[in-house]
Amino acid sequence: MLTFLALTSVALLGIVPEQSQAIAIYTGWERHALVGSDIRLSCSFFSWRWTSEDVTFSWTYRPDGSRDSISIFHYTGGAAYVDNKGPFRDRLEFVGNPGRRDGSILLKNLELNDNGTFTCDAKNPPDIVGRPSSVRLLVFEKVPIQAGVITGAIIGVVLGLLVLIVVIYYLMRFLVARRVFSLSVSKHGKKKKEGSQQRQGPVPPADPSKVKAATSEKKKQESRKDKK
Amino acid sequence: MLLLLLGIIFLHLAALVLLFVSTIVSAWTTGESTTSDLWTNCTTSGCITASTGEWIQSVQAVMILSIIFSCLSLFLFFCQLFTLQKGGRFFLTGTFQILASLFVMSGAIIYTVMSPEWVPEGNSFGYSYILAWVAFPLALISGLIYVILRKRE
Numbered sequence: 001m002l003t004f005l006a007l008t009s010v011a012l013l014g015i016v017p018e019q020s021q022a023i024a025i026y027t028g029w030e031r032h033a034l035v036g037s038d039i040r041l042s043c044s045f046f047s048w049r050w051t052s053e054d055v056t057f058s059w060t061y062r063p064d065g066s067r068d069s070i071s072i073f074h075y076t077g078g079a080a081y082v083d084n085k086g087p088f089r090d091r092l093e094f095v096g097n098p099g100r101r102d103g104s105i106l107l108k109n110l111e112l113n114d115n116g117t118f119t120c121d122a123k124n125p126p127d128i129v130g131r132p133s134s135v136r137l138l139v140f141e142k143v144p145i146q147a148g149v150i151t152g153a154i155i156g157v158v159l160g161l162l163v164l165i166v167v168i169y170y171l172m173r174f175l176v177a178r179r180v181f182s183l184s185v186s187k188h189g190k191k192k193k194e195g196s197q198q199r200q201g202p203v204p205p206a207d208p209s210k211v212k213a214a215t216s217e218k219k220k221q222e223s224r225k226d227k228k
Numbered sequence: 229m230l231l232l233l234l235g236i237i238f239l240h241l242a243a244l245v246l247l248f249v250s251t252i253v254s255a256w257t258t259g260e261s262t263t264s265d266l267w268t269n270c271t272t273s274g275c276i277t278a279s280t281g282e283w284i285q286s287v288q289a290v291m292i293l294s295i296i297f298s299c300l301s302l303f304l305f306f307c308q309l310f311t312l313q314k315g316g317r318f319f320l321t322g323t324f325q326i327l328a329s330l331f332v333m334s335g336a337i338i339y340t341v342m343s344p345e346w347v348p349e350g351n352s353f354g355y356s357y358i359l360a361w362v363a364f365p366l367a368l369i370s371g372l373i374y375v376i377l378r379k380r381e
Contacts, residue, residue: 150282154289159296 002044002102009046023047023130027120030136033110034143040095041135042104043120047127053078054125057096057103061087063116073105087113110139229380236377239370240305240325244298246363247332250356251291256339258354266291283342287335291360294331298367301325305374318374325371332364 005026024046033039043057056076062069072083073092080094082105091109096102103122107114114137121132256266266288301324308318339357 145282145285148285150285151289151292154286155293155296158293 001042002100005044006046023122023124023127025120025122025130025133027118027133027135030138032138032140032143035110035112035139035141037110038106038108039110039137040104040106041118041120041137042102043096043122043133044101044103045122045124045130047101047124049124049127051099051101052125055098055101056123057098058121059103059105060119060121061116062119063087063113066116069117069119075103107137110137112139112141115139236370236373237305239366239373240298240302243325243329243363243366243370244295244302246359246366247291247295247298247328250359250363251295253356256354256357257343257351281345283338283345287339287342290331290335290338294328294335294367297324297328297331301328301371301374309379312379314379316379318377318379322371322374325367325374329364329367329371332360332367336360336364 009024009026025043026045027041027043031039031041041059043059054077056074058071058075059073060069060071070086072086072088073094074081075094075096075098078098082092082094083089088107091107093106093108094104095106096104101122101124103120117134117136119132119134122130251266266284301321304324305318305321308316308321312318336357339360343353
């Protein structure tokens with residue numbers, strides 16, 4: 001995932017001129033989670049410079065409906081400092097790898113009040129100019145179903161059944177007609193070779209209605225000859 | 229003979245139009261300031277998409293299926309009109325039309341049963357809901373006529 005992001009960013013930044021080199025920070029856009037579960041908020045960055053030893057990550061949290069953000073995580077000088085006084089005390093854990101440019105955090109035991117926007121800011125000295133990236137967390141009591149999923153499923157299943165029934169019906173008709181045709185050919189093949197050649201010519205057994213007509217004609221012929 | 233044909237086609241088209249109107253127009257329940265239907269909830273201030281519960285999605289699916297089946301049966305009627313042998317019955321057309329009426333019936337029933345959940349107190353059922361219930365017997369009668377009818381010259 002991170003390598004893919006890095007490659008796409010290399011491709012994009014290759015077009016950008018050299019002056020606007022900046023650090024580019026990536027988080028998700030929106031995350032959904034159930035109450036009581038854990039969630040990992042990922043944050044990584046792209047920078048033209050090597051990862052320095054003074055790389056820093058910091059996360060801030062802004063609750064839904066509030067205009068203030070508070071800082072909940074900071075990584076600097078090789079040490080991670082997690083929230084010990086704020087809304088996430090004892091629930092936050094650092095699971096990232098700064099050497100690999102990963103500054104992800106793990107939130108445990110989510111509550112409904114944790115709805116809000118989490119912003120990740122990373123700095124890779126001397127590459128410090130960049131825009132922090134935000135991910136929105138939505139906590140649900142139960143997982144909502146997306147609009148249209150069940151609708152599409154029901155319609156698809158019923159129409160699929162319809163198509164299946166039609167296909168099976170035509171297949172049965174074709175097989176039955178073919179079987180009757182082959183039986184009648186084996187019975188009267190030797191006696192009525194000339195008659196059949198006159199009537200049929202090259203016979204690809206592909207059209208069931210024509211095959212039916214041929215078999216019914218044969219039967220009529222046979223009954224006429226029997227009567228004679 | 230022609231009169232009979234026109235009458236049958238008119239009945240079928242009437243049922244089809246009722247189905248379309250009932251599914252599309254937003255008036256399954258109406259209150260003083262709100263209307264809501266299968267797809268959106270509208271108030272005087274604006275419209276938001278309806279709640280994404282499982283049952284309302286199934287009502288949507290069933291109404292759409294009934295429209296599809298009714299259109300298919302109309303198409304099949306014209307096909308069978310020209311290809312059926314004399315004295316034959318329009319079984320296929322009738323089956324599809326009866327299936328369409330069953331779908332409308334189940335959709336209306338599901339909506340009625342689940343309406344205490346969706347419809348707040350004081351809102352009454354709107355005309356789209358009534359049209360759905362009217363379309364059901366119309367489609368059923370139309371389907372039965374197709375099954376009974378025999379093709380003449």
